Amino acid sequence: MERLEIRELAYFTAVAEELHFGRAAARLGMAQPPLSRAIRQLERRLGVVLLERSHRRVALTEAGAVLLRESRTVLEAASTAARRTRRAGRADPRLVLAMKPGGDGGLLPEILDAYQAEPGALPVELVCSFGKREVLLREGRADAALLHRPHHDPTGLDTQDLLTETQLLVIPSSHRLADRTRVRLNDFAGESLPRWPGAPEGDPPGLEVDDLGQLLHLIALGRMVAVLPASIRGQLRDDLVAVPVDDAEPTTLVLAWPEHATSPALAAFVRAAAAVAGKTTGHDG
Template sequence: MESLEVRELVYFTAVAEELHFGRAAARLGMTQPPLSRAIQQLERRLGVALLQRGSRRVALTEAGAVLLRESRTVLDAASAAARRTQRAGRTDPHLVLVIKPGGDGGLLPAILDAYQAEPGALPVELVCSFGERETLLREGRADAALLHRPHPDLTGLDTQDLLTETQLLVIPRSHRLAGRTRVSLNDLAGEPLPRWPGTPEGGSHGPEVHDLGQLLHLIALRRMVAVLPSSIRNQLRDDLVAVPVDDAEPTTLVLAWPERATSPALAAFVRAAAAVAAKATGHDG
């Protein structure tokens, strides 16, 4: 069975993403001839054509598309391994937890208190992000994250369910729906919704939102409305109201961490989070 070197994957990925040997060589800081030879040698070793070469264009073959997908996974894993190793060797080790502002279901203070009571607990560094928190886990920039199903891609992550909540429509008190006791998603037709980091512009989305304070301010200014977990009710301003959304899918707060993680400090954090969540939901036996 042929084994692949990381260097070969780096070379191939550059060519596959640029679809141009000259641009790929410039990106890699090398000249084009040795790059072309390296890709040809890789194809000979694998026994398949990875690229279709024409006089004016380069295209991926089906095998090349597979290798590009797998190469990205391997290279991301290698980068994450390097970051985790560097962080593990720090003289001031700590646990990095990524959270969405206001997205902890009200559990985080109790979780942090419970964790600090665990033997061998590390200081916890909180990183707030409305963006792709799961990406920070895969890149080795964080140890754990609080996420909400069903939206994120949890591939490659282990999870612990913490809290399942119904969802509320958050709107200004002057909004046409503010007097309703319940609404449905159809009632929101035409309403601008938040555009989270990474969401394409256009459609029914309003301005991009980066933190909870900004989101609530934009809602108060009638720039958008938002459907959020019911625990948000405790953080609303006086000029906002929350109305239950009957047909919005419940959202589950989950604690996620990389598969095959072996950190005792992380394991203790997961135990503490699970215990706090069980007590909060009345499932502590």
């Protein structure tokens, strides 16, 4: 069976992404001639042409495009394995939980208390991020994450639903909608909304926000409005108002972790979270 080396895939990926042997060699910290030889040797071993070369350009063949896609998957898996292995071998093991600031639906204190009562519980390290927390899981940088469906993609992850919430429009008390008891999405269409880290530029339009305090401050200043889960009520400033949005899709707080994870400490955390969620009826807004 033909086996490809991680080194070969790293070399090929650099060339395929740069489409220039000189830039790829500089990126890899090596000379160009051995890089060119390595790519030719890889093509001979596979029996296909991966790159069309000319004096003017380097281009991927169809086979090269396939190998680039597969190489990225393999290289990321290798990096993830290394990160998880290093973390598992730490002298002070801990369970890393990724979450959005204020994005625990008010459940986290009780979950942490329940978890610490579990045999073999580890200290919990919180990584707070408005960015793509599911990526932290896939990259081996976190053991579990609190996500919100439908905003996050849990493909390839195991999940436990914790809490389903209605959504609220958070606005300054001086806003034209502040005296309304309920609103609909069309009522604030066109207003500036926060853009979360990792979102496509301009989707939605508005300033990028990576901190809950920053977000609430910008709303109070009239720079934007935001649609947030109902549990945010307890964290609002006195100069902000929260109005239920009738036609906003409810969000579900989800605990997610890598598929096929075998950590007893993680299993205990999932059990604790599920037990706490089972006692919660949810927020109606």
